Amino acid sequence: MNAGSGMRLRGLLRKELYQVLRDPSSVAIAFLLPVFLLLIFGYGISLDAEHVPVAVVIEQPDADTASLAGRFSGTSYFAPVFMGDMVRAEAALRDRSVNAIVHLQQDFSKRLRRPDGAPIQLIVNGTDANTARLVIGYVQGVWQKWIEELGDESGVSAAVPVSIEQRVWFNSELRSRNYLVPGLIAIIMTLIGALLTALVMAREWERGTMEALLVTPVTMGEVLVGKLVPYFLLGLGSMALSVAMGLWLFRVPFLGSVWVLSCVSALYLLAALGMGLLISTLARNQFVAGMVAIVATFLPAFLLSGFIFDIGSMPAVVQAITRVLPARYFVSSLQTLFLAGNVWSVILPNAAALAVFAILFLGASRRMLRKRLD
Amino acid sequence: MWRRVYALMIKEFLALLKDRRSRVVVIVPPLVQLLVFGYAATFDLNRVPFAVYNEDPGLASRDLVARFTGAAAFHLVAAPSSDAEVAPLVDSQRALMVLHIGPQFSRELAAGRPGAVQVIVDGRNSNTAAILLGYVSTIAADFNADWLSRSGAAPPAQLEVRAWFNPNLESRWFLVPGILGLLTLLVALLVTALSVAREREQGTFDQLLVTPYRPVEVLLGKTLPGLLIGLGEATAIVLLATLWFQVPLRGDLVTLYAGLFLFLFSALSVGLMISSVAVTQQQGLLGAFLFMVPSVMLSGFATPIANMPVWMQHVTLINPMRYFLVIIRGVFLQGAPFGVLASQFWPMAVIGLVNMTVAGFLFRRRLY
Structure with missing residues (x-):
């Protein structure tokens, strides 16, 4: 230069x-x-899903179903809509007004007391696979907490063998x-x-x-x-x-x-x-x-x-x-x-x-x- | 009138396709991008590097670790043997996750007490971290179910999960139709956003104004080539998505193309509107960017609109891509009929008509 x-x-x-x-x-x-x-x-x-609309279908309302249903209303992750039959719920899942259906069948309370247990049916709309995964994870959390407390009440400990203690470094609240x-x-x-x-x-x-x-x-x-x-x-x-x-x-x-x-x-x-x-x-x-x-x-x-x-x-x-x-x-x-x-x-x-x-x-x-x- | 529109259309096609370089940039990148992005855009994790710090000599811990090493989502990269070795692995991003099993794990399990497993996850990408934690809890739940059934104590209620429309929850099925919307928008904007600005810069806009063309005819002549090119490329993308990426196309093509037509119409109208406001091509380009970037990010393409704050959800109502994504995903995965999606069609038509009217008005009024 x-x-x-x-x-x-x-x-x-x-x-x-x-x-x-x-x-x-x-x-x-x-x-x-x-x-x-x-x-x-x-x-x-934002990838943090909150107030996910879910249909909770209870065919035979009683104390057990009410206690489980209460779990869904009690968390900010879900915005539950309670329904009596699957036909309405399935229509709602199709037109995307709910993301998932939690289905408790008529004999839920009866089977809950039998040794092989009662099924809780969860149907998610898989179109958005990522949100669907999150919803499944949330429902799993609700379900696990509920059966643990059910076990505590009846005196039979339903201990979960492996409990995962998660630590997220650098961003602890995710x-x-x-x-x-x-x-x-x-x-x-x-x-x-x-x-x-x-x-x-x-x-x-x-x-x-x-x-x-x-x-x-x-x-x-x-x-x-x-x-x-x-x-x-x-x-x-x-x-x-x-x-x-x-x-x-x-x-x-x-x-x-x-x-x-x-x-x-x-x-x-x-x-x-x-x-x-x-x-x-x-x-x-x-x-x-x-x-x-x-x-x-x-x-x-x-x-x-x-x-x-x-x-x-x-x-x-x-x-x-x-x-x-x-x-x-x-x-x-x-x-x-x-x-x-x-x-x-x-x-x-x-x-x-x-x-x-x-x-x-x-x-x-x-x-x-x-x-x-x- | 149609003869004049036809002539202008031919001229627009020539302007776009005569130059080899501009022909290549209009046609090739969308197809290449579909291939690359189709593979890149997935929320499913694959071979995540992880490390195991196992202090427990027992069988139970070995069984648990084997479930991780056996999963396609995980890839074992290190086995540290002390606490001090863990931090450097995570800091340097060599391992995204460290599984730490304490020395008492097998003994606790055998005694019927819960055994704690610590999972350390790199939260620098918190989305990956959240998905990873989901995978971990699924593996742990499987382990628990097997362990309990072996010891004969089933939980009182089981969760039976089914996913409709996408049984394996492949996020590619969700994202590839989204890419169709993304690339269609890109092509529509590229073809129109610079077209009027270019005429202005080259001085041919004045010539256009002294011809007997009415604004409607100019608009039609400038829109139709984009519409044809967009429909052609979208068809190629639909073919690639179904034949190459194997995304199921369950709905009817009439609904899909009705949506595509309206989406192209609204995207082209935005492009023309930008073009008629812009004085220089740089401004046109800036306008196209300013429209495209938010409309992609706020369309529900990768992150759901329902996660946004409510006021932002209202803002997305003016985004045509938002409606189109619902339509293509509905048609592709759910096989949704026209009736279910009807509410998604008219907003695009309204957006298109409003923008076209404004663009037509601006054509007449602005002479620089």
Whole structure:
């Protein structure tokens, strides 16, 4: 770099900065988008099912069925609807006004006192398999508690041989918001990184201003740096805003250190912006660049980053695909930094991967960006 | 009128499909994504790395551990022999779960007292953790039932569980039809959201305004190509879902396509509305993102709408994807007839009509 290069870069930077600041959409992307998205998702996405509507069908009401039925009304997990016959209950299950049916047959109380016991029939709507599993688990809990107390009353201990004592580390109440918010921050940064830069190079080509740049003495490396720096600063600002919202609005614990978070975020932003710049450079057409940016960023970051679906349970081929997604490493780093602290055995490999992606994307953009008209 | 609409349609098709790159980005990614996401999107756990810290030399603990190592959901990666070795395994994410069986376990069981098993789960992904705990309690319940029946003491009431529509509770059956909705929305928005903005940027919008086209005709000409492309891709996705992923298609195709048609209509209308508000393609892209991201996340695609706070549930009423997901899941898994789903159809039609009207109004009024 010589003095001329510094001056040219300064000029480019000033031009890009003006362009960013005078176009309200870039500033809106960086600062309004994260607020909007975090508010919607922070409140909107929850895997904690409560007040699940269940039909409790009691064919012959008596003291036993009433005590069991009371268990369903007594917990916030269920919103029971009591019915007398299966026909109505089955219709309700079909039109999804209840998620499950608990069926106590006519001879329930009689069979309860026989040695082989009475059946409690549970029918769940399996369409949403995940919710169905949760409901089965809740009903199992109710059932187990009930027979234990039934045993206590009659003096016969119905001891359960193995009792599971569960300890959930890093998120003891299993509050899904605690892990969703760090994941959401990663997704939002992916969107912002791609949205900010995906169109910038293509726009220069389409508007013909790239040709004007080509005849000036600036090098392509300088053009790239000029595009990168303003958006990098904007991205860091929106990252800080998102983290602040996560900490103070959603009350997610943060156990890591701020400077590790800053370093990892900076690396990720370089990778995300680099990906946007590469898309933009290759496409040279805003329409194509925009579509590629949507297709390549949001859905993969949402579905393949380990944000909701467990990567370890995917088939090997799909796991291999997730390895080339920078978002995967960022989601894992953020979840660890927020909930577990500075665990170097997780942070360092992830940070190294992010650095490789940043170098790869920016290097590829630099190579593809030639001073040529073709 | 139809000749003019037809001409505009041909022009739109050409604009979309003539350029090789834009042809590829419209057609290929949805199909590739279905394949990748179809495998990726599952809540069922598979080969979860876990460790066993077993201090008990007895048979009962060995039986319990064997039930875990034998399950496809679990994969034994380590067997620590002291408390100090447990924390590093979980911290570094080498094991998602550690099963700790104390030294007295077998003796307690033999004496008829409950034996405690500690399960440590990595809660960094609390959804995975909750599913994992469900698996653990199922295995423990099986163990208990076997142990009790061997000792001749059956509990007074048993739970008999049956799942309708999806007997093995495969979450893929739930999520693959959802991906159909996701990708259809994506295609519809991609095709329309940038189309008017592009005409504005290239200056051809002015030319369109001086032609005898009425706004309705412009709207039709811009909507129909998207509708045809969307119907084509959705058909390909339905075929892949049933033939490749083996998701049962129990309902009738008429109901499915009626839903698909209305959903495409409402999604395209949103796209056109974004497009007619946007002055530049970047704004169009931003608008498409701003619509697509919340409508996917708040549609019940992965997380149920019933889990949201009530005010948020009201917000989802304006999301067309919410209705479409109920329809496709109903048709695919439940074989639900048109009548059961009728309440899901008209909101999409209303959303589509309102947006189309506004878009048509904006076409006429905005000249930059």
